[in-house]
Amino acid sequence: MSDIALEKPLETFDEQAAPATRVRGYWRSVLYRLRHDPVTLFFAAIVLSIVLLAIFAPLIAPFDPYKESVISRLKPIGWRNHFLGTDELGRDMLSRLIYGGRVSLLMGVVPVLIASIVGGLLGVIGGFAGGRVNTVIMRAMDVFYAFPSVLLAVAIAGAMGGGMGNGMLALTLVFIPPMCRVAETATTQVRVLDYIEAARATGAGTIMVIRYHVLGNVLGPVFVYASSLVSVSILLASGLSFLGLGVRPPTADWGLMLSTLRQSIYVVPFVCALPGAAIFVTSISFNLVSDGLRAAMDVRM
Amino acid sequence: MALASALDLRDRGGPAQPLLIARELKKHFPVKGARGKSVQAVDGVSFTVRKGETLGIVGESGCGKSTLARLLLHLIVPDAGELVFDGDAVGVADGIAVNALRRQVQMVFQDSYSSLNPRMPVRDSVAFGPFIQGRKKAEARDIARAILSKVGLNADLFGPRYPHELSGGQKQRVNIARALATDPRMVILDEPVSALDKSVEAQVLNLLRALKRQLNLTYVFISHDLNVVRYISDRVLVMYLGRVVELGPVEAIFERPLHPYTRALLASRPSMDPARRIEEPPIVGDPPNPIDPPSGCRFRTRCPFAEPVCEAASPLLGEWLDMQSHVAACHMQDPASGHSKAGHA
C-alpha cells in the first residue's frame, strides 16, 4: 500500500529515543496517585464507612431511633447498652446518629448532584455560545451570587416553610451558580484551543465537538468542585435543620438533634455534642477526599 | 485508502484546472470599543493553487497568513470575495457546501501545546476525523492506525499515548496524521515546523514531501521562515499587511524578486558567510497599524522608492490567474502607473 521506502523519514533518532514505558491512561494514572496517597485513602475509608452505615442503618442500629422512653432520658455514655447515651426523649443516641447519617448524606449529595448537572449544562452552553447568550446566563447567576449562600438557603427554605424537600431545593439553587461558573470558565478556556478548531475543521458540528472534546476537559474541574461542595452542603443542610428549616421532628437529623439537645447541655454535655461531632467528621472527610482528588487529577501536562 | 497514482476519482476539472482559486478574499475584524474601526486582516487576497503543487505563503507576523488559512477552510467566514474549489464555488447554492469542502481540504496546525486534546489518546484524536465523516468507530480506528504508520509512528506504540507523552516532532507527525486521516486532496499547513528544533524540522519537511508524492496531495504551506518555504514550495506568495505583494515560481521569487518588500525580506536573512556583514537594516520604519493602514500601497511608508502615486492608488497584482506568471503588486511593475521607475525592472 505505501512505499515509504522512497525516502527515509522513519529512521529518525527521536523514534529510537522513544521510551518504551508502560503507557497509563489518564484515569488510571489518577487512580495510581490516589492509591499512594495515605491521607486521602484514610478519609476515603471514613467516607465509605459513613455511607455504608447509612445504607445499612436498619441492620446496624441497635435500637429503634424513634422509640422514646420516659425513664431513659438524657442518660450518659455507656448507660445500659446505650453506647452513646440517650437524648431528651429517651431515644438511643447511637441509633439516631446512624439514621441521621442517611438524611445528612442525602441532603449533602443530592443538591450537589442536581446542581452539577443543571449548572454544568448552563455553564457549557454559555461558555461555548459566548457573546450575548453567555452574558445573559452569567449575569443571571451573578444575581444569585450577590447573596451569601447561608442567607440564600435560609431565605428560600424559610419562605417555603421548611421541610426536607424544600431544604434540598434551596440548597440546589444555592449551588447552581458556582457550578455554572466553574463549567463556564473551563469551557471558555477550552473553546479557543487549537484542537477545537481542528475538530471543527474535520466537519464536526457543535454538539459533537462539545461531546467529544469539551466535556472531557470540563468534567474534571466540575467533578472536583462538586466533591468539595458536598462538605459545604452537609454543613449548610445541618445548619438549616438546626434553625428548624430542614427535616421535621421526629426524623433523626444531626442538625435537628443539636438544636433540640441544646437545652440539655447542662445535664449531659458530651452526649449533646455528639451530633456536631458527626457533622464535623463527615464534613472534614469529604473535604479531604476532595482535596486528594483534586491533587490527583491536577496533572502538569 | 488513498490512491498512489495520479488519477483521483474526485478530480473534476483535470490537471489544467486550478484546485483552488481565491478571489479578492476580505476579512475585517471589528475592534472592540472603537466603533467603525476594524483590523483589516485580509484585504483583497487573490491567488490560485495548481493541482499537485506546493504554494508557499510567506510574510511577517501580523500580515494575515493565519487568517487567510482559516478563510480557505471556511473556519472563518469571509466578509467578501469567493473561493472556487476545483471549479465549484464554495458556500454557494449550486457550488460545493462547506461540509463537502472539508472532506477534501484539511489543515495542519502549528505544534502548540493546544493542538491536540490532552485528554485523548493520540489514536482517538486521529480517528475523530473519519468518525465525524461517517465511519464507524472500529473502522475509524483502523484508518488511524494505518495513517499513523504512514507518518512514521508505530501505531501500537504511539497510538494509546497522550500528547504530553510525545516529543515535539512526534506530536507534529500526529497533527499531520490527523489531517490526512480523512483522505483530503489539499492540505493547508499553518506554520507546521515553526515550533520544532531544526533537526526535527528537516525530518518533518521530508516526511511532508514524501507524503505529498504518495498520496497525490496539494499543499498550501504557510511560514515566516524563508528557507523552509524555499525548500518545500513550487510557487511562493508574499503577503504584507493583508495583501498579496508578490506571486510567482519559487526560484523566480528568490533569485529575481520584483517587489521592494520581497527584496528587503530576502536581504534580511542572516548569511553564513562571515565576509558578508549587513550594517543597515533593509527596511526602515515600524510596521504600520493594521487598524489604520496606509492608503494606496501599504508598503509605501517603508519603501525606499515611494512616490506620490503610491499614496494615491493601490497597485494591482497583475495576471495572478495565470499559474506560470510572476507578478508583483507594485507601481514600478506597471508601465501605466505613472511611477518614475515603471517599466524598468
Add this chain to the structure above:
Amino acid sequence: MIFYILRRILYAIPIAFGVSVVCFSLVYIAPGDPLQTVMPPDATAETIEIVKHAYGFDKPIPMQYLIWLGHVLTGDLGMSISTRRPVILEVTDALSNTSLLALFAVPLSFGIGYAMGAIAGCFPGRWLDRLVTGTAVVGVSLPNYWLGIVLVVFFAVEYSLLPATGMGPSGSTNFHILEWSSARYLVLPVFTLAMIPIGILARTTRAAVAEVRNQDFVQTLRAKGLSEWAVIRHVLKNSLPQVMAVMGLQFGYLLGGSILVETVFTWPGSGFLLSKAIINRDVPVLQGTILTLSLVFVATNLVVDLLQSLVDPRIRRA
C-alpha cells in the same frame, strides 16, 4: 481608571435590582395566599383591605413589584407580624448589634487568617505549612454553631469563665464596649464567628502566596540582590488581589453565617432576627432582613472590587 469605577458601579445597579426581585418573590414562593403571609393571623377584614390596596395585591405581579419597590426605596419594608413594629426599625436595630460582632470578627479573622496563610505560603511543605493547612481544613469543616455550643459548654458551663448567651443583663441599650462587664459577652460569639473565615482565608492566602512565589519574577528579585524580607513584601503585595476577593466574600459570610452563631448565643443581631422570623413565620421581617443584608453584601463586594483594582493594575484594563 475613572471609567472602570463608573462601570463597576453601574454594573452593581442591575444586580441590586435582581436581588430585589428575588426578595420580592420570596413572598410568592411561600405556601398559601401571599396576602395572608404578610398579615398577622388576627388582622381584621378592613386592615386586610387597606394593605391589599397599599401593596397592590389585587394588581398583576409586575405592578406589585413596582409598588413594593417604591415602598422599599422610601424605607418602608412593611410591618412585622409578631411585634407590629415597622420592619425597617427592627432591621436597623438588629444590624447595629450584628455590626458590633462584625467589628471585632472581621479584623480578627482577616488578620489571623491572612497571617496564617502567608506564613504557610512562604514555607510550603514544612511542618508550619501542614499545621496551618490542617487547622484551616478543620476550621472550614466545623459547623460553627456546634463550635459555639462546645465553647459554651466549656467556658460557661464547666468553668463559668464567660457568659453563655445574650448581650448582658441590660441588653443592647446599655452596652458599653469599653467595659469588660459588657465586653465579655462579645468574646465567645466573635471567636465562633471568626472561625470559618480564618480557615478559608488561611487556605486562600496560602495558595495565592505559594503561587506567586513560584513565578519567575521572584527569582529575578532575588538575583537582583533583594533581601528575603523585601522579596516577601513583594510576594505579599502581589498575592493581595486574590485574597481581597475572598475577603469580600467572607464579609458576606459574616453577614449570613451570623444567623447560626447569633441563634446559639442569643445575640440580638440580624441573624437572630431572621431565625425568630422563621419560627414565627414573619415573612415581612424575613424579606426585609434578607433584602437589607444582601444589599449590604452587594455594596461590600463593590467596595472590595474597587479596592482590588487599586491594588492590581491589571484589573483596571479589563
